[in-house]
Amino acid sequence: MRLWLKLPRKNFVAGEYVPLEVGLRNDGPAPISVPTPFDQRNWQPAYSLRRPSDISEVRFSARSANLRNAEPQPSPEQAILVELAPGAEIVNEVPLQKWADLRAEGEYRLAARLEWNGLAAAADPVAFRIERARVAGAQLVRDERGPRVVWIEAEGEQPRLVEQVFGTQPTFPGEVPTHVARVIGTVPSGAAEPFSPAARSSLAEAMNFWRGWREPEAVAVATADHVTVLRLPVRSDAHVVQEPWLAKSGELDVLVREGNRFRDLRFPNPASGAPREAWSIEIPGEVFEAAAVERLDRNGRRHAAAVSAVDGGVVLSKFFADAAAPVKLEQVRAGEALPLAGSRIALDAAENASCRAAVVYQRVVRRPRSAPAVVLTLLEAAFGGNGEPSGAPVLTDLIEPGDVPPVAAACCFHQDRVVFAALLADGRMLHNAGGSGAQKVPGRPIAPLQLLSFHRDVQVLVVPEQGGPQFVPLR
Numbered sequence: 001m002r003l004w005l006k007l008p009r010k011n012f013v014a015g016e017y018v019p020l021e022v023g024l025r026n027d028g029p030a031p032i033s034v035p036t037p038f039d040q041r042n043w044q045p046a047y048s049l050r051r052p053s054d055i056s057e058v059r060f061s062a063r064s065a066n067l068r069n070a071e072p073q074p075s076p077e078q079a080i081l082v083e084l085a086p087g088a089e090i091v092n093e094v095p096l097q098k099w100a101d102l103r104a105e106g107e108y109r110l111a112a113r114l115e116w117n118g119l120a121a122a123a124d125p126v127a128f129r130i131e132r133a134r135v136a137g138a139q140l141v142r143d144e145r146g147p148r149v150v151w152i153e154a155e156g157e158q159p160r161l162v163e164q165v166f167g168t169q170p171t172f173p174g175e176v177p178t179h180v181a182r183v184i185g186t187v188p189s190g191a192a193e194p195f196s197p198a199a200r201s202s203l204a205e206a207m208n209f210w211r212g213w214r215e216p217e218a219v220a221v222a223t224a225d226h227v228t229v230l231r232l233p234v235r236s237d238a239h240v241v242q243e244p245w246l247a248k249s250g251e252l253d254v255l256v257r258e259g260n261r262f263r264d265l266r267f268p269n270p271a272s273g274a275p276r277e278a279w280s281i282e283i284p285g286e287v288f289e290a291a292a293v294e295r296l297d298r299n300g301r302r303h304a305a306a307v308s309a310v311d312g313g314v315v316l317s318k319f320f321a322d323a324a325a326p327v328k329l330e331q332v333r334a335g336e337a338l339p340l341a342g343s344r345i346a347l348d349a350a351e352n353a354s355c356r357a358a359v360v361y362q363r364v365v366r367r368p369r370s371a372p373a374v375v376l377t378l379l380e381a382a383f384g385g386n387g388e389p390s391g392a393p394v395l396t397d398l399i400e401p402g403d404v405p406p407v408a409a410a411c412c413f414h415q416d417r418v419v420f421a422a423l424l425a426d427g428r429m430l431h432n433a434g435g436s437g438a439q440k441v442p443g444r445p446i447a448p449l450q451l452l453s454f455h456r457d458v459q460v461l462v463v464p465e466q467g468g469p470q471f472v473p474l475r
Contacts, residue, residue, distance in 0.1 A: 001024070001025070001026055001027060001028065001032060001034070001114070001119050001120075001121040002023075002024070002025045002027050002121055003022075003023070003024055003037075003045060003112060003113070003114050003121035003122065003123040004022075004023045004123050004124065005020060005021070005022060005023075005110060005111075005112055005123045005124070005125075005126045006020075006021040006023070006126065007019070007020060007021070007126055007128055008021075009128075010127070010128050010129060011128070011129050011131055012102075012128060012129070012130055012131070013130075013131055013133050013153050013160075013162065013181070013183070013468060014102070014103050014104075014105060014130050014131065014132055014133050014466055014467045014468060015097075015103065015133060015164065015178065015181040015467035015468030015470075016097065016162070016181045016182070016183060016468070017095065017097060017180045017181060017182045018095070018096040018097040018102060018128075019093045019094075019095070019096070020093065020094050020095075020096040020110075020126075021091060021092070021093055022037045022038070022045075022091070022092060022093075022094055022112070023089060023090070023091040024036075024037060024082075024084070024089060024090050024091075024114070024121075025084075025087075025088070025089035026084035026085065026086055026087065026088050026089070027087075028086060029086055030086065031083060031084065031085050031086065032083075032084050032119060033081045033082070033083050033084075033117075034081060034082060034084065034114065034116045034117075034119060035079045035080060035081055035082070035114070035116060036080055036081065036082040036090065037062065037090075037092070037094070037114070038062070038090075038092045038094060039062065039080040040062045040063060040065075040066035040067060041062075041063055041067065041078070041079075041080055042061065042062050042063055042079055042080055043061045043062075043063040043064070043072060043073050043074075043079075044061065044079070044114050044115065044116055045061070045112045045113060045114040045123075046059060046060075046061050046112065046113055046114075046115075047059065047060050047061060047099070047100075047110060047111070047112045048110070048111045048112075048113075049100050049108060049109070049110050049111075050108065050109040050110075051100075051101070051102075051104060051106075051108055052104050052105065052106025052107060052108070052130075053104050053106070058100065058101075060099060060100060062094070062099065065098065065099035065100070066098075066099075079116075095180075096110070097180075102130050103130070103466035103467045104130065104466055105130055105131060105132045105466065106129065106130060107127065107128075107129050108127065108128050108129065108130060109125050109126070109127050110125060110126050110127075110128075111123060111124075111125040132465075132466070133151075133153060133463060133467065133468045133469070134153060134154040135151050135152065135153065135154070135446065135463045135468075135469060136151075136152040136153070136154035136159060136191070136192055137151065137152045137191075137192040137193050137194055137213075138150070138151035138152075138194065138446050138450075138461060138463075138469050139151070139193070139194050139195050139196070139242055139450070140450040140452060140461055141196050141197075141198055141199075141243070142198050142296070142452075143198055143199045143200075143296075144198075144199065144200045144201050144296055145168065145199075145201060146165070146166055146167060146168035147166045147176065147452055147454070147471075148163065148164065148165050148166065148196070148199075149163070149164045149166070149461065149468075149469050150162070150163050150164075150194040150195065150196045150211060151163075151164065151194060151468070151469055152187060152191055152192065152194050152213065153183070157189050158186050158189070159186065159187050159188075159189060159191055160183050160184075160185065160186050160187065161183070161184040161185055161186070161187050161191075161194060161211060161213065161222075161226070162181055162182065162183050162184065162468065163181070163182050163184050163196075163211070164178060164180070164181040164182075164468050164469060165178075165179040165180055165181075165182075166178055166179060166471070167179055170454070170455060173456075174456075174457050174459075174473040174475075176452070176454055176459055176470070176471040178467075178468075178470065181468045184211060184222075184226050185222070185226035187213055187220075188215055188220075190215060190216045191213045191214070191215055191220075192213065192214050193213060193214040193239065193240045194211065194212070194213045195211070195212050195213070195240055195242060195243070195244050195254070196209075196210060196211045196212070196244070197210060197243065197244045197245060197246040197252060198243060198246075198294075198296050199246075200296060200297075208224075208246065208250030208251075208252075208269060209223070209224035210222070210223065210224070210244075210246070210252045210267070211224075211226070212240075212244070212252075212254065212267075214234070214238065214239070214240050215231070216236055217233060217234065217235070217236055218231040218232060218233050218234060219231065219232055219234050219238070219240060219254055219256055219265055221252055221254065221267045221275075223270065228270050230267050230270065230275045231275070232265045232267075232275050232276070232277070234256055234258065234263070234265075235258045235259075237258065237259065238256050238257065238258045239256070239257045239290075240254060240255075240256055241254075241255040241256065241257055241262070241290045241291065241292045241304065242291065242292065243292055243293060243294070244292070245292070245294050245302050245321070247323065248298065249268075250268070250269050250272075251266055251267065251268045251269070251272075252266070252267040253265070253266050253267075253278065253302075253321075253323070254267065255290075255292050255304060255321060257287065257290050257306070259287065260282055260283045260284070260285065260286065260287045260306075260308065261280060261281070261282050261283075262280060262281050262282070262283065262290070262304065262306070262326075263277055263279075263280045264277065264278040264279050264280070264321065264326075265277055265278070266278040278323065278324075279324070279325045279326060281319065281326040281329070283306045283308055283317045283329075284308065284310060284315070284317070284331075285308030285309050285310035285315055286308055286309045286310075287306050287307070287308045288307050288308060288309065288339040288340075288341050288343070289306065289307045289339070289341075289342070289343055289344060289345055289359070289448075290304065290305065290306040290307070290345070291304070291305050291306075291344065291345035291346070291347050292304045292305075292321060292347070293347035293348070293349050293355070294349060295349045295350075295351065297351075299351045300349050300350060300351050300352065300353045300354075301320050301321075301322065301349075301353045302320065302321040302322065302323075303318065303319075303320060303321065303347055303349050303355045303383075304318070304319055304320075304321040304326070305317065305318045305319075305345050305347055305357050306345075307339050307343065307345060307359055307361070308339070309338070309339050310333070312335070312336060312337075313333050313334055313335040313336060313337050314333070314334045314337040314338070314339050314361045314379065315331050315332070315333050315334075316331065316332050316333075316334075316345075316357060316359060316379060316381055316393070317329060317330070317331045318330055318331075318332075318355065318357060318381070318383055318387075319387070320353075320387055327387065328386070328387030328388070330383065330387055330388055330389055332379075332381045332389050332392070332393040333393075334361065334363075334377070334379050334393065334395055336363060336364075337361050337362065337363045337377065338361065338362045338363065338364075339361055339362075340360055340361050340362050340376070340406060340408075340409050340422075341408075342407060342408035342409065342447060342448050342449075343359055343360045343361060343408065343409040343410065344359075344408075344409070344410040344411075344448045344449060344450070345357060345358070345359045346358040346359070346410070346411045346412050346413060346418070346451075348413045350385075352385045353385040353386075353387075354382070354383060354384050354385045354390075355382070355383045356380070356381070356382050356383075356413065357380070357381045357382075357383070358378060358379065358380045358381075358411045358413070358418045358420075359378075359379050359411065360376055360377070360378055360379075360398070360409040360410070360411055360420050360422060361376075361377055361379060362374050362375070362376060362377070362406075363375055363377050363397075365400075373400050374400065374401060374405075375397050375398070375399070375400050376397075376398045376399050376400075376401060376406065376409065376420075376422055376430070377395055377396065377397050377398060378395070378396045378398055378411065378418060378420055379393050379394075379395055380393060380394040380395075380396070380418060381393040381394075398420060398422075398432065399422075399430055399432075401422065401424060401430060404424045404425050404426050404428070405424070405425050406422045406423065406424055406425075406430070407423055407424065407425050407447075408422070408423040408445075408447045408448055408449050409421065409422040409423070409449060410448065410449035410450060410451050411451065412451040412452070412453050412458060413453065414433075414453040414458050415453070419431065419432060419433050419451065419453075419458045419474070420432055421433070421449055421451060421458075421460055421474060423445050423447070423449055424438065427440065427444075427445075428440050429441050429445065429460065429474065431458075431474045433457070433458045433473075433474035433475065434474065434475055435475050439474065439475065441460060441462055441472045441474075442462070442464060442465070442472060443462035443463050443464035443465060443470070443472065444462055444463045445460055445461070445462050446461045446462060446463060446469065449461075451474075452471055454471065457473040457474070457475075458473070458474050459471035459472060459473050459474070460472055460474060
């Protein structure tokens, strides 16, 4: 009897799916009956893992990894067996990252041994390395099945596009569980601002699935298999406006900002035609941030918004980003204010084409006998189904950050209220999600800040010390 282990490569990113191939072959002259290595109820084979931070080896089995509260080694009658004729073999893949803790950076060594009814086989050890995630850009995508994060792993001269899927139910209070992180493929050096349209559980949309990124002088999108890549040229200072839009026909529309000019880049299915610019529009003033949104059910209309500085005030511009042309550009204004660079706009679209918008900006407060102070202020605006503002914007002073300046901010709609978060230059986070004072979140918040309304909590996307991007609750 022969047992073997095999990995597709030696290096993996922390948090990535690690497919371990396990094989078992009957090299003897007679049939054998042994535990199948692929059933989570079995305690054979037994694995031993040497991790970077461990003094001794960690031992586990499929049973101990998956059935934590079960008896580790029950009676032999409970084993799930497989019959192997002489020369027959079974080979399958197991998710090693679910069976063992592989978050620590460094070298690993895995061995396995199967012993059953006088038969024994030991696999040659396999060595591999877990590398810390070097995130060059990440984007939260809110799919119908739950949150997903598309990010770029900056690995030397050949970066990789990685996709991380999260669960919809918290394992522990406040936790957003990770299902799997998977390397999609390589991207060119200098790739940044990854994106993907929100996906529904639809076969038609699965056939027109896109992921993309910005290159130094182009926006690139790749088909679901990451084989075909389409590109359109953009200026070197261009930024992708999140989120892109997916048409029922399968076309992908990516809104790009070049200064105060917005371009809608259209990418059809490669068999249907060449990519092109569908339309463009200019927004008055110096534009600092922009956002785009569409309902997941594709009802209502597509919305785009931008924040700009005009005549000493902050202006929020909003328009319908229809497929043929931009429609109904409207503006609301907060006077005596300064935009906060890196303040992501929250947009919430309704089925009747109305839309809510919220953004954090700065204003200076002057008080008698004291120095001027900066106050973070929230602008909330509503736009009707006709695209026109539904009254004046609501301006709410939030907090004075003090001597440490804010470097980024974001807000989201959570349980019928707006929750904001502002990242200070010293790494602390100011927010109104609960608690008091500034919160020091574990890991490095990803800029621009991205907030997720998840059950009772608002989560912020961070890069932890170990593993890929994850969500941390604001408390």
